[in-house]
Amino acid sequence: MDNEKEKDNEKLNIVDNTKILAKMVYDFGYLDKTTFISFQQHCLNAIKEDYPNASVQFLTDKFDIDLIPMLVSNKWDLDIIYTALTKERLDALHELGITVNVWTVNDKDVAELLVYWGVDMITSDCLE
Numbered sequence: 001m002d003n004e005k006e007k008d009n010e011k012l013n014i015v016d017n018t019k020i021l022a023k024m025v026y027d028f029g030y031l032d033k034t035t036f037i038s039f040q041q042h043c044l045n046a047i048k049e050d051y052p053n054a055s056v057q058f059l060t061d062k063f064d065i066d067l068i069p070m071l072v073s074n075k076w077d078l079d080i081i082y083t084a085l086t087k088e089r090l091d092a093l094h095e096l097g098i099t100v101n102v103w104t105v106n107d108k109d110v111a112e113l114l115v116y117w118g119v120d121m122i123t124s125d126c127l128e
Helices: 002-027 040-050 067-074 087-095 108-117
Strands: 033-039 055-060 077-081 100-103
Touching: 002 033, 033 040, 040 055, 040 067, 055 067, 067 077, 067 108, 077 087, 087 100
Parallel strands: 033 055, 055 077, 077 100
Antiparallel strands: none
């Protein structure tokens, strides 16, 4: 029971810190120039609760049956490992107005293919 309570408190701290960070970004006038990216769904929800128009991306390494409904219902965009993306999946996401960021693409040929497909953003350590 104590372990469960500790996890709940930790989750609250993460949400509180996320809200503090989002407010700082807002106060500095950078909200419209910032995209918040997280694996933590509760953090993305916290940002959207305070700033409904904020750009947020759910970070994941898998594409499953629940992903698209979750993105649509929460009004999130997607940041996904590039190996989990296909052209068909990208097209389906774009048809729903979802921005797609892929990570971590360090191969120039792969990046060129993803650009050809129409991904919106590419995260890279170094494209060579």
